[in-house]
Amino acid sequence: MSRGTFEIGGCRIQPGARASIDLRIPDLYTHNPMHWPVHVVHGRRSGPILFLSGAIHGDEINGVEIIRRVLKLKSIERLHGTLIAVPVVNLFGFINQSRYLPDRRDLNRSFPGSETGSLAGRMANLFMREVVTRCTHGIDIHTAAIHRDNLPQVRAVLDDPETSRMAHAFYTPVIVKTSMVPGSLRASAARLGIPVIVYEAGEALRFDELSIRAGVTGIVSVMRELGMLPPAKRDQDAVEPLVALSSTWVRAPQSGILRSIQTIGARVEKNALLGIISDPFGESEQPITAPDQGIIIGRTNIPLVSEGEALFHLAQFRDASGIAEQIEEFRNEFDPATDTRRAVEPPIL
Numbered sequence: 001m002s003r004g005t006f007e008i009g010g011c012r013i014q015p016g017a018r019a020s021i022d023l024r025i026p027d028l029y030t031h032n033p034m035h036w037p038v039h040v041v042h043g044r045r046s047g048p049i050l051f052l053s054g055a056i057h058g059d060e061i062n063g064v065e066i067i068r069r070v071l072k073l074k075s076i077e078r079l080h081g082t083l084i085a086v087p088v089v090n091l092f093g094f095i096n097q098s099r100y101l102p103d104r105r106d107l108n109r110s111f112p113g114s115e116t117g118s119l120a121g122r123m124a125n126l127f128m129r130e131v132v133t134r135c136t137h138g139i140d141i142h143t144a145a146i147h148r149d150n151l152p153q154v155r156a157v158l159d160d161p162e163t164s165r166m167a168h169a170f171y172t173p174v175i176v177k178t179s180m181v182p183g184s185l186r187a188s189a190a191r192l193g194i195p196v197i198v199y200e201a202g203e204a205l206r207f208d209e210l211s212i213r214a215g216v217t218g219i220v221s222v223m224r225e226l227g228m229l230p231p232a233k234r235d236q237d238a239v240e241p242l243v244a245l246s247s248t249w250v251r252a253p254q255s256g257i258l259r260s261i262q263t264i265g266a267r268v269e270k271n272a273l274l275g276i277i278s279d280p281f282g283e284s285e286q287p288i289t290a291p292d293q294g295i296i297i298g299r300t301n302i303p304l305v306s307e308g309e310a311l312f313h314l315a316q317f318r319d320a321s322g323i324a325e326q327i328e329e330f331r332n333e334f335d336p337a338t339d340t341r342r343a344v345e346p347p348i349l
Contacts, residue, residue, distance in 0.1 A: 006042040016044040039085045047081025048226045049135045056108045058093015059204040063141030066215035081228045109183035138196035147302040151264045152201035152214045163195040169225035170218035173330045176244045207348045213334045244315035258303045267324040
């Protein structure tokens, strides 16, 4: 039986074809029209319909590069199913190098949105209607906020078997078991029965080559798991990701200048020294210690901190033995200095 066309934004894509489509979104106040750039790959054979979304927070740009590289892969030509790629969802924030929309709302707290609501609500509604509702699965790509860094990780609600399958297939050393955040894309998709995982890696407004390479590999791995791409033989010694049972932010007990002692990916014991906050003269110093054992999966990069500010994101595991070595192996595998298998183009340095 021949496969039918795929329709989106008033356009029809034939089986075996791919197309770039501009979805109209609200104009700029300067009268300039605005469009979402959407790329669709409609495979010759039937299969899942997967969306990739980047830059829902407009300053989180790693996902833009990850999606560009995925679309350039030769293996995509053998796709089973359909891939919908939206590299820049928050186009207004992207232009302004801002996390938020011009109405100062967080797009990822505005789903499912409303056709007659705020700018954020209207964009969320349009994305749900034109993209998400046409899909069977989704991968939403994020980074840490500005001046923070995230260890490559997948965040997912593991109670759902299909979501758990996608999370474990994505090639990262850590899976953070999370609950649904009200107003998020992931929560709104889940209410429609569409499993979505979140890939978090790197820092806002920065390209990170390791995080990008790991993101491309992870997406391809999920697509293979879903049967969208031919299976690949994985190394027998490949380590399964560890699932964090919980995570917590260690916050600044006072304002001052932070001297960080621990790095991203470090394993720390309870009461281990994470950093020291002092005034500019060093007359008042306050040690920052770990409230529990765990792995640092996120960290601030700016040493000027205010009381209550989030400094270190600590994930707890049932058994953290060996995870530091696993993270080091992961970094070595995707390090552009040693990783020649993925050297399709010059690395971003």
